Amino acid sequence: xxxxxxxxxxxxxxxxxxxxxxxxxxxxxxxxxxxxxxxxxxxxxxxxxxxxxxxxxxxxxxxxxxxxxxxxxxxxxxxxxxxxxxxxxxxxxxxxxxxxxxxxxxxxxxxxxxxxxxxxxxxxxxxxxxxxxxxxxxxxxxxxxxxxxxxxxxxxxxxxxxxxxxxxxx
Ligand code: ADP
Numbered sequence: 001x002x003x004x005x006x007x008x009x010x011x012x013x014x015x016x017x018x019x020x021x022x023x024x025x026x027x028x029x030x031x032x033x034x035x036x037x038x039x040x041x042x043x044x045x046x047x048x049x050x051x052x053x054x055x056x057x058x059x060x061x062x063x064x065x066x067x068x069x070x071x072x073x074x075x076x077x078x079x080x081x082x083x084x085x086x087x088x089x090x091x092x093x094x095x096x097x098x099x100x101x102x103x104x105x106x107x108x109x110x111x112x113x114x115x116x117x118x119x120x121x122x123x124x125x126x127x128x129x130x131x132x133x134x135x136x137x138x139x140x141x142x143x144x145x146x147x148x149x150x151x152x153x154x155x156x157x158x159x160x161x162x163x164x165x166x167x168x169x170x
Contacts, residue, residue: 004141004148004149004150004151005134005137005138005141005151005153005168006150006151006152006153006168007152007153007154007155007161007164007165007168008152008153008154008155008161009154009155009156009157009158009160009161010154010155010156011037011156012034012037012038012113012115012154012156013037013038013040013041013042013069014041014070015070015071015113015152015154016070016071017070017071017111017112017113017150017152018071018072018073018104018108018109018110018111018112019063019066019071019072019073019074019075019104019107019109019111019112019113020038020066020069020071020073020074020075020112020113020115021061021074021075021076021077021100021112021113021114021115021117022034022035022038022074022075022076022077022115023035023077023078023079023115023116023117023118023120023122024050024056024076024077024078025078026055026056026057026058026078027055028050028051028053028054028055028056028062028076028078029047029050029051030047030050031121032120032121033120033121034115034120034156038069038074041068041069042066042067042068042069042074043067043068045065045067045068046064046065046066046067046074049064049065049067050064050076053076056076056077056078057078058078058079058080058092059077059078059080059091059092059093059095059096059099060077060078060095060099061075061076061077061096061099061100061102061103062075062076062077062103063075063076063103063104063107064076071113072109073104073107073109075100075103075104075112077096077099077100077117078096079092079093079096079117079118079122079124080092080093080118080122080124081118081122081123082118082122082123082124082125089118089124090128090132093117093118093124093129093132093133094132094136096117096118097114097117097132097133097136097137097140098136098140100112100114101137101140101141101146101148101151104148105146105147105148108147109148110147110148110149110150111148111149111150111151111152112148112150112151112152113152113153113154114133114151114152114153114154115154115156116129116130116133116153116154116155116156116160117129117133119160126159126160126163127163127166127167129163130153130160130163130164130166130167131167131170133153133164133167134153134164134167134168134170135167137151137153153168
């Protein structure tokens with residue numbers, strides 16, 4: 001199981017996996033950060049598909065095609081805005097990981113890449129988010145049959161890579 005979960009540093013838009021996860025906002029109509037980069041790389045077809053979805057509640061996930069991306073699918077999930085930790089943020093972030101995996105597996109995805117959901121503009125503390133992500137992914141992967149061969153945690157910078165490494169090795 002441990003071989004399944006790995007961390008890498010890079011740009012998620014170039015990853016050759018079955019699905020990449022987008023840290024989207026409730027509108028699903030694009031934004032900055034990783035969301036902007038994914039829409040830029042996928043082309044206008046992605047925005048058109050997102051419009052049809054009509055938004056997504058925090059903690060849930062929605063699936064579209066990947067359009068011009070190497071990835072076949074984009075799974076859009078909406079992380080919580082960090083408000084100090086007492087507003088259900090950890091549970092909502094955990095739900096993002098679980099719901100993204102469930103949607104991926106229901107579409108036959110064998111490889112998936114996650115960005116550090118909520119760790120940019122949404123302000124979730126990086127170390128805590130990485131520990132939560134690794135714990136949640138491990139628990140989910142060991143709890144059921146799934147068909148996944150790789151779950152990749154994508155760090156955009158060296159700081160995030162360090163946080164993922166510590167979380168995985170802990
Ligand atoms: P959120 O609004 O959920 O906080 P952001 O896009 O602001 O989402 O940031 C989420 C994480 O994605 C941050 O750690 C940021 O450094 C990272 N990120 C930004 N662009 C990319 C990219 N092209 N590939 C992978 N990660 C990225």
